[in-house]
Amino acid sequence: MRDRIVSGRSSKPAGRLVRPAGFAMAAIAGLIATQPALAAPYSMARAERAMQSASQRPDWAAYGDHRAAEALIDLLATARLDGLDPSQFKTGSLGKALRRLDSSDSDDVTAASRTFDEALVRYVSALRSGAAHGWVVVDPDLAPGRETPKQILARAAAAPSLADYVANMGFMHPAYASLRRSIQWGELEDRSRYGLVRLNMDRLRMLPATGRFVLVNAAAQRLEMIDNGHVVDQMKVVVGKAKNPTPVMAAYIRYAALNPYWEVPPDLAAERIAPNVVDEGLGYLKKHGYVVLSDWGATPQTVDPSTVDWKAVADGTIQIRVRQNPGPYNAMGRMKFMFPNREGVYLHDTPDKQLLQEAARLFSGGCVRLEDAPRLSKWMFGETLNPKGAGPDERVDLDKPIPVYIAYLTAMPDGGQIVFYDDIYGRDQSALAQQGSSEPGVQRSSYSRQVATYSSE
Numbered sequence: 001m002r003d004r005i006v007s008g009r010s011s012k013p014a015g016r017l018v019r020p021a022g023f024a025m026a027a028i029a030g031l032i033a034t035q036p037a038l039a040a041p042y043s044m045a046r047a048e049r050a051m052q053s054a055s056q057r058p059d060w061a062a063y064g065d066h067r068a069a070e071a072l073i074d075l076l077a078t079a080r081l082d083g084l085d086p087s088q089f090k091t092g093s094l095g096k097a098l099r100r101l102d103s104s105d106s107d108d109v110t111a112a113s114r115t116f117d118e119a120l121v122r123y124v125s126a127l128r129s130g131a132a133h134g135w136v137v138v139d140p141d142l143a144p145g146r147e148t149p150k151q152i153l154a155r156a157a158a159a160p161s162l163a164d165y166v167a168n169m170g171f172m173h174p175a176y177a178s179l180r181r182s183i184q185w186g187e188l189e190d191r192s193r194y195g196l197v198r199l200n201m202d203r204l205r206m207l208p209a210t211g212r213f214v215l216v217n218a219a220a221q222r223l224e225m226i227d228n229g230h231v232v233d234q235m236k237v238v239v240g241k242a243k244n245p246t247p248v249m250a251a252y253i254r255y256a257a258l259n260p261y262w263e264v265p266p267d268l269a270a271e272r273i274a275p276n277v278v279d280e281g282l283g284y285l286k287k288h289g290y291v292v293l294s295d296w297g298a299t300p301q302t303v304d305p306s307t308v309d310w311k312a313v314a315d316g317t318i319q320i321r322v323r324q325n326p327g328p329y330n331a332m333g334r335m336k337f338m339f340p341n342r343e344g345v346y347l348h349d350t351p352d353k354q355l356l357q358e359a360a361r362l363f364s365g366g367c368v369r370l371e372d373a374p375r376l377s378k379w380m381f382g383e384t385l386n387p388k389g390a391g392p393d394e395r396v397d398l399d400k401p402i403p404v405y406i407a408y409l410t411a412m413p414d415g416g417q418i419v420f421y422d423d424i425y426g427r428d429q430s431a432l433a434q435q436g437s438s439e440p441g442v443q444r445s446s447y448s449r450q451v452a453t454y455s456s457e
Contacts (some may be wrong), residue, residue, distance in 0.1 A: 002048040037106065043084035054115045058156040060116045060161075061101045061109055062192055067114055069098050071167040076123060081180055083202065083435075091362075094217055120156060121149040124171045138251035138341045142403055154212075173207040174347065178413035181258055184317050188418065193411070195432050197418065200411040204410070213403040214253065216347075219421040220248045220323050220363040223347075225368065225379050233379060238361040238369035245425040246407050248364050251339035252401035253347070257375060258390040259326035260336045264290075265344065266319040268365050273322055274314035282306060296321055314317070326392050334387040335373050337380070339404055349373035361423060368406065 024369045076089040093115060100112035128145035137143050147155075152171070159165035169177035169246065179201050183194055207215065215224045218239045225233040240246040264273065276284045282305050283320060285292075292308060293300035312318045324330050333349020343366065350369040353362060363369075377385040380402055410421045411426055423429070 019451050024105050056150065056154045056157055057113070057117060058153060058162050060113045060162070064102070064363060065163070066098060066101055067115065068162040068166045069094075069101060071163060072116060072120060072123070073098065075166070076119060078184060079123070079126075081184055081198075081201075082127060083198065084164040086423060088126070089122060094119055099253075115186065117149075118168075119153050122389045127172065127205055131202075132250075134248060136208055136247050136341065136343060138247040138249065139403075142250040142252070144208075146295055161405050170209060172209050174209075175199055175206050175207075175409075175413050176204045179204070179411065182413070182418050191418065193418075194372070195435060196428060197411050198422070199428060199431050199435055200409055202232070203407060203409055207405055207407065208403070211403070213327070213405060214347075214380075216246075217409045217412070217421075218248075218368075218405045218406060219408050219424060220412070223368070223376070225376070233375070235371040235375065236356045236361065237357050237371065238352075238363050239424075240364050240366040241362050243424060244365045246364070246406060247343050247345060249341065249345065249404075249406045251341055251404055253337050253339045253380065253398065253404050254401045255338050255397045256385055256394060257332075257336050257338060257396050258385060258387040258394045259334060260330065260332040260348070262331045263328065264322040264324060265365065266321075267316075269320060270313055276312045277305075277310045278314055286330045289323060289327045291323050293321040293323055333369075333373060335377065335385055337373075337376070337404075345406070347373075347376070349351070360422070360424070 010197045036335055058068065060066070071093050073091055076091050076094065077086055086380050087117055097112040097115040100108045103112070124147070125145065126146075131144045155171065156162060156165055159170055164170070168174075169180070179197050182188055183197050208273060210228050211226045215226055216222075216237060216239075217224070221237055221239055223235050223237045224231045273285075273290060284290075284303055291451065292305045294301040295301075303320075307319060309318065313320055318451040324332075328369055329351060331348075331350070333351055336346050336348035338346050345367050347368045347369060347370055350356075352369070353371075354364075355363050355369070356371050377383075380398060381396070385396060397453060408425065412419055412421070
């Protein structure tokens with residue numbers, strides 16, 4: 001269940017009063033008619049521009065319903081929960097602005113509304129600032145904090161209910177507000193986990209609030225397909241071993257490769273292939289489709305594997321290039337989804353489906369192996385990609401690249417409670433030491449009261 005906001009000032013429903021179509025324009029036209037000194041065409045054009053500008057800004061007055069403004073004051077007054085200093089938001093001036101929203105003077109109302117506009121922009125910008133710390137951001141435009149004040153205000157103005165948008169922090173990933181409420185209202189049974197929740201709030205600051213994207217939580221070994229804030233599908237994944245951790249990364253998935261080759265990293269050639277060749281002979285290479293190549297260039301020559309000292313490869317004395325051809329044993333399965341990056345990480349199918357039944361799925365060299373790659377392809381491409389008949393490593397481009405966020409989230413809301421995942425890569429301990437886990441003082445604002453239905457059952 002979700003928290004709901006109950007105002008101490010108004011019994012009106014949250015949101016804006018919806019007027020009949022054309023109401024506002026007719027009202028402005030009536031005002032213009034009372035000003036004969038103005039040329040009618042110019043006045044109407046100016047009125048239309050004023051309406052368009054107003055429609056891109058939040059309506060904090062909302063016909064006497066000020067719960068959106070009250071909710072923003074509550075958030076700013078408790079900004080220590082976000083790791084921010086509440087004093088930077090000048091909540092005292094917001095209290096005065098709140099009272100001015102009831103003024104009969106339109107200039108007072110406009111000035112008060114601008115005060116709340118500025119506070120919202122400052123808060124959202126502060127939440128997003130530094131959010132990319134620790135992430136490998138492959139595509140720079142996926143770094144948060146790039147929205148302009150105009151865009152921040154336009155998103156708020158477009159919300160069906162401004163009060164709900166602010167109270168539920170619609171400008172953040174939905175999990176952020178849930179974690180925040182769990183510590184604000186004392187819903188954690190184990191208070192020692194306060195710092196861990198705060199740490200994961202920081203990690204969630206990187207994720208978008210809306211849009212269509214793929215989220216991989218390496219800690220949970222799960223992938224979610226997200227559309228406009230809703231999880232529309234999910235599946236199990238295999239992630240990197242403790243010694244080959246899957247990196248925290250943001251990138252655009254740009255294309256799929258059908259019947260892919262696997263270019264084996266030298267360390268994995270030493271770990272996975274060379275020992276088997278030593279034990280089973282060269283037949284192991286042929287059976288599994290491995291080919292030895294002369295170099296890492298674009299036009300390498302094939303090398304006779306009998307000329308390779310496989311014991312030296314196994315112990316790391318020499319490094320060689322090994323490529324696995326498409327086929328039933330290919331470690332990439334029948335397709336992979338590419339977001340070119342220097343880490344050499346991507347999402348891909350796998351022939352080792354039995355590993356997906358394990359409780360802890362930490363078996364890869366860093367890439368993400370998918371439970372159902374064709375299902376993911378259908379969500380991304382609008383149709384299930386079929387490798388049959390496709391050539392080796394055949395590329396299929398997406399019409400529009402889809403963001404993928406590979407995150408490390410060890411505390412997440414799920415069904416009305418906070419679920420904690422094992423710290424599989426040991427990242428929490430060092431991060432908590434840097435963050436400091438002492439609980440900041442939280443003072444409830446006097447402008448509204450909140451009734452929490454979020455439970456830890």
